[in-house]
Amino acid sequence: MKETKELTKFETLLQLNVNGKVEKKKSGNTELTYLSWAFAVAEMEKAYPDWEYNILEFNGSPYQFDEKTGYMVWTEIKAGGKTKKMWLPVMDGANKAMSNVKQEYSVKGYNGAPPVKKFVEPATMFDINKTIMRCLVKNIAMFGIGLYIYAGEDLPEDGENKASEAPKQQKQPIKDLPKIEEFISAEQGIELENLAKQAGVDICKAYKIDKIIDLPFSKFEKCKNALIVKIKAEEFRKAKEGE
Structure with a gap:
């Protein structure tokens, strides 16, 4: 009789299907996937009842700031005898790093179209708070919960509910409008x-x-x-x- 290898806690959590707890948001031409922080915390509580998390502070503020690069937040989790840190820059809806002043940038026009000006608004505490929670979810993922999301996977390893999706029909571009490629x-x-x-x-x-x-x-x-x-x-x- 073949001996079955016992999965480690990391491997068990890695196979947890979290697809029903994600939210997808459109950002330009990209669809970003976010795991519910409440669900991630709940699953962490089940796996490690004595886990602890910490939001790192810099000079009394829950973020690190540099005038050239913008804001960065950090979290730290202690669980199962291990301590793991995660970091995440504060970004706007287009995934552009935010600073304390309004920033201007240009995107390349398509097929010779002129560059298009765009702006990144200054970061607020709302943006920082939102980033901290997303950072915590990514930190939790390092213990296995929802980690596959960050690899662009649709289902966890050895998922049993693999559905075959019909290929989506691509919409024809409107020829009169230039397509902008960033x-x-x-x-x-x-x-x-x-x-x-x-x-x-x-x-x-x-x-x-x-x-x-x-x-x-x-x-x-x-x-x-x-x-x-x-x-x-x-x-x-x-x-x-x-x-």
């Missing part, structure tokens, strides 16, 4: 480059582009999350081998 910023390119080095991934080869900054903005979040998950998965694998 690309990632230089800062986002540097961020992806550093993550790619840690993950051992060639982004240019994977996306068939000449330079990382040629990556469409609509693919930035999915690419970033996939790299982070790959790095964390490798760290988890090495930790298990060292036990």
Whole structure:
């Protein structure tokens, strides 16, 4: 009789199907997926009744601020004898980093159309509070709950309810209006480059582009999350081998 391997708590939580507890929001050409923070906290309570979380403070404020790069929030979770931190920049609906002043940027026009000016409004405490809760959910994901969301997966590993979706019909673009294609910023390119080095991934080869900054903005979040998950998965694998 074949012996069944007992799953670790991380592996058990990784297989938890959270699809019914997510909210999808449209951001430009990208559909972003957010897991309910209340659900994530409830599942964490079930798995680790004595867990603790902490919102890191900087000079008495629940955020880190830099005039050049904007706001960053940090959370820390202690559970199962481990302490894990997570960070998340404060961003607007277009996933642009917010600062304490209004910022202007341009997006490239399609097929020779002139650049289009856009603006990032100054961050408010509402934006910071919202980011802290999203950061906490990502922090919880490092323990397995909803981690697959950040890899762009539709279902967890070995999911039994895999539904075959019919291919969606693409709407024909209106020819009279120029289509605007946004690309990632230089800062986002540097961020992806550093993550790619840690993950051992060639982004240019994977996306068939000449330079990382040629990556469409609509693919930035999915690419970033996939790299982070790959790095964390490798760290988890090495930790298990060292036990």
